[in-house]
Amino acid sequence: MRRPGVRPVLIVAAVLFGVAVLGIGLVRAATYDPPGAGPVAAAQAGPGVPGRCGNVPVRAARELRGMWLTTVMNIDWPSRPGLPKEQVQAEYRGWLDLAVSMRHNAIFVHVRPSGDAFWESKYAPWSEWLTGRRDGRSPGWDPMEFMVAEAHARNLEFHAWFNPYRGTQPAPSGPGADFGKLAPGHPLLKHRDWAISYPEGARARLYFDPGNPDARRFVEDAMLEAVQRYDVDGVHFDDFFYPYPEGGGHEFKDDASFARRADKSQGRADWRRANVDTLVREMSERIRQLKPWVKFGISPFGIWRNAGTDKAGSDTHGLESYDAIYADTRKWVREGWLDYIVPQLYWAIGFDRADYAKVLPWWSALVKGTGVQLYIGQGDYRVGEKGPWSRPDQLDRQLTLNDRYAVQGSVHFSAKQIRRDKLGAVSRYRDHHYAAPALLPTMRRLPARAPAAPRLVSARQAGGTVELDWQPGPGPEPASWALYRVDGAAADLVAAGRAGAKVADPSPPAGGAAYCLSALDRSGNEGPVSAPRDLSP
Structure with a gap:
């Protein structure tokens, strides 16, 4: 170097x-666009458009x-x-x-x-x-x-x-x-x-x-x-x-x-x-x-x-x-x-x-x-x-x-x-x-097999975090997941992890929130998001 x-x-x-x-x-x-959080955009077009969490769009930096x-x-x-x-x-x-x-x-x-x-x-x-x-x-x-x-x-x-x-x-x-x-x-x-x-x-x-x-x-x-x-x-x-x-x-x-x-x-x-x-x-x-x-x-x-x-x-x-x-x-x-x-x-x-x-x-x-x-x-x-x-x-x-x-x-x-x-x-x-x-940004050259929408099975408070259990959808096995939390007019990415890792929001709001989950293939292509799961006090 x-x-x-x-x-x-x-x-x-x-x-x-x-x-x-x-x-x-x-x-x-x-x-993202408050200053400094990095480029934030609506979910990318192409394989596996994540779409909406309930009635609001999902947003993630790529x-x-x-x-x-x-x-x-x-x-x-x-x-x-x-x-x-x-x-x-x-x-x-x-x-x-x-x-x-x-x-x-x-x-x-x-x-x-x-x-x-x-x-x-x-x-x-x-x-x-x-x-x-x-x-x-x-x-x-x-x-x-x-x-x-x-x-x-x-x-x-x-x-x-x-x-x-x-x-x-x-x-x-x-x-x-x-x-x-x-x-x-x-x-x-x-x-x-x-x-x-x-x-x-x-x-x-x-x-x-x-x-x-x-x-x-x-x-x-x-x-x-x-x-x-x-x-x-x-x-x-x-x-x-x-x-x-x-x-x-x-x-x-x-x-x-x-x-x-x-x-x-x-x-x-x-x-x-x-x-x-x-x-x-x-x-x-x-x-x-x-x-x-x-x-x-x-x-x-x-x-x-x-x-x-x-x-x-x-x-x-x-x-x-x-x-x-x-x-x-x-x-x-x-x-x-x-x-x-x-x-x-x-x-x-x-x-x-x-x-x-x-x-x-x-x-x-x-x-x-x-x-x-x-x-x-x-x-x-x-x-x-x-x-x-x-x-x-x-x-x-x-x-x-x-x-x-x-x-x-x-x-x-x-x-x-x-x-x-x-x-x-x-x-x-x-x-x-x-x-x-x-x-991660997706690359057109790489193989693309975006997984189906997963299903959020349960959500619970666990200390200072919110933990969620999920099941993958049919079709290609996911390599990783992305967790979105509804905040006003959009659902923003709050955590991501490998398919075998625990799904959790590390800093949930005190008043509870609704969550959606998506699954991604190895190349970062994202499938549609799950139905929302609400965790309210």
Whole structure:
């Protein structure tokens, strides 16, 4: 996950080891409708229109709300490598409980940070950020199965976050480019011709060569292994394909690969972009063949190209991912290879080189009519920095702009910053924009089998909540439910959960209320609501 100009891993390394992170002279970090409850609309048209609760319409926000849970260098979780299973699990549950308290409905977990794995893989060694060892030995349990099950129990979508081409992390935090320090069985030991070291010296790491078709197929297989074996809801990449330029004259040494494999009409840059395009296209196709209900999304650097370089670009003056890291993010959207895109817009409103208020409309216009959903990567980690980030309202104002441009969700970087809540900024945007729960946006591409209307069997007061018993209707089995409470001229969403979870209103009004329930399929398509159930004093 790239911060504006400096990767978070390098930021941490700089703090821990006193490494000066070099700039590259571009964009760098020096770098419902009562207000705030998020976009609320009448229930969506399409499969399973929920309709009305009695004689009033039902209303629910439809937006993705999530956070990145970073494992590399133990930035978020686990808090340190080599912890016992019970502590690792307890910490993870704590992060999920934080997500629930924020009224999130998705989590993005780093499961392949550096050519390693948080599951027992035949393609990659166990991650040392989990085990505390670089010997490839199993921790003795299945973290992925646990992580997915715990997320689903809380009605959170689980997006498995992969870094395709990174093979190692730099020393001293990782093995760097030293083959002798790789875990036994590491694929780059067996296939050294797949490995490219970049940059040089202590900051070097090994990459799988994106230009080598065998290496590309291998990393695809490694990621799809997790999709095949686990009940993930999404496959997620951030912005690490070809490495960001480090400056200092360092070159990514793929000369031999380029000479052997490039079409004679291709320059180096076009060839590299074609290699990344192929990875993205093939992953899209293979995920859809393997599990068509699994979503595929990427979180790229927030600038495709500047308008000064390309009139189709954004009104910015920063690093261009198209040219610097060979990521043609605009093409991926236009070709429909993605289900969602999450540009990392980690800049303040009014920032001269990349103004949030100018970059956001560019992305909104790009996705229009494509069927690709736009979520925004929000820079929670920047709160407390000098300038506009020293005020607690920056993220709040950005989410307000998101509503104006019909953004369909936000993902916050990262979990630790949400928990810290510097300046009260997180609490502020939660109360203003996430005051009520939200259902996930539906996607036209995904399978749709909206369940029939359920039946509310009984309702009762239980301490400070109202609990309801229900039975599903005939036909497709529901994956989840949505509970609506009548309040005046509408029935608003007050809770949502998995099909096996207890249905309850966590904060019922003292005077009682009428409720309706709907059922949803795995893709979030909502069936018609039940008949109302009145619970009066």
